[in-house]
Amino acid sequence: MNDDVVFRAQGLTKVYHMGDVDVHALRGVDLDLRRGELVVLLGPSGSGKSTLLNILGGLDVPSAGHVWYDGHDLTKASERELTRFRRQHVGFVFQFYNLIPSLTARENVAIVTEIAEDPMTPEEALRRVGLEDRMDHFPSQLSGGQQQRIAIARAIAKRPSVLLCDEPTGALDSATGVHVLEAIETINATLGTTTVVITHNADIARMAHRVLYLGDGRIVSEKLNDARTPASELTW
Template sequence: MAVVAPLPVGEAVFRARGLTKTYRMGEVEVHALRGIDLDLFRGEFVVLLGPSGSGKSTLLNILGGLDAPTAGEVWYEGHHLTGASERELTLFRREHVGFVFQFYNLIPSLTARENVAIVTEIAEQPMTPEEALARVDLADRMDHFPAQLSGGQQQRVAIARAIAKRPAVLLCDEPTGALDSATGVRVLEALERVNAELGTTTVVITHNADIARMAHRVLYLGDGRIVREERPAQRTPAKELRW
């Protein structure tokens, strides 16, 4: 059953103004972003929808400090990211941002617990690996290696690794893209729980319009621009999604 959930309000965690990104490929210029203005608020669950090449991943990478815009500015909690040094961006990513990608990037020779511990060993106030894995319903699979886990379980280990350092922001690029519907729903339930219980600002890129039903806010991208924004009156729990 859909639930009414008002959009979180308050100071923006991210503020982006006039973001453009141009790549040069030989003699050709590719305009990935064309003047994006965006605010993201604490505790929001935001879905970015759009076709391939619309600029979704480029925008996410700039917000996460993995890439820099050609023009425009980004602030994170009032701190200017656009002119930050590489060292400052590394600290920003380490202390504030968790990343989840379509491919799990787990180390095959390490157990689930050990894959998460890699992050907890460098974070300031981390969860224990056991707590992080329990939050994604993998308490009984901690000592299994990636090859002993299903694709959905491996993605949930990746989520546990991302949240173990207690990031304020979780940026997810096609986290269900390699999964079937039932398995993808389990992954989305884990993201939903983290957003609700920890108040983590969560941004999810997807091609799957059905996933938008669980968002506080949906941003539609096309040709490097935000072409439409929707704020659903009701949110659908992840467990009720099917595609």
């Protein structure tokens, strides 16, 4: 595998068995994700975006095909090995923040730093997302965008090589969503973290190095952005 390739998927297929019905979420996806790039996955609901992200992150396993991370075949990994892979290498950000309401921002991030091998301090992680003045606030004292930035700080505090974001602005208005995207953009640029962002919002694709369009469980097209738009200039 090329040293520049972090993930390689070949023939990735996922079928969910729903009673007597088989639902084909992925239909033979081939994909390379390169070190340090920011990729946006676009597509309608049911196109396979989240399923693909979950398989790359070791949260789900394919029905057929293979996915390699840094040359290691994740499709042959045990559950214990997948747990170690997620803990050491992958940061997740979801649409809903999943913060513990009784813990401060600092304490929510510390949950991860206490189990990581080479973590940032919670303070450094929160500084990187622009929340150095909110470290001792509880989630209820923060806006939705600030809570999502805590979730990003928590995800990057273990210094993951990959950041996987599933609709990170889906619950936010445009102005607040831009602040969240700026945090993701900064992490990608300063830490070199390979970053994948799922969204329904085509405008967000303008900040990516590369845009993949999914439809009916397949990658139907790909676009390279020769001139990227800074997150701060995005509007929708």
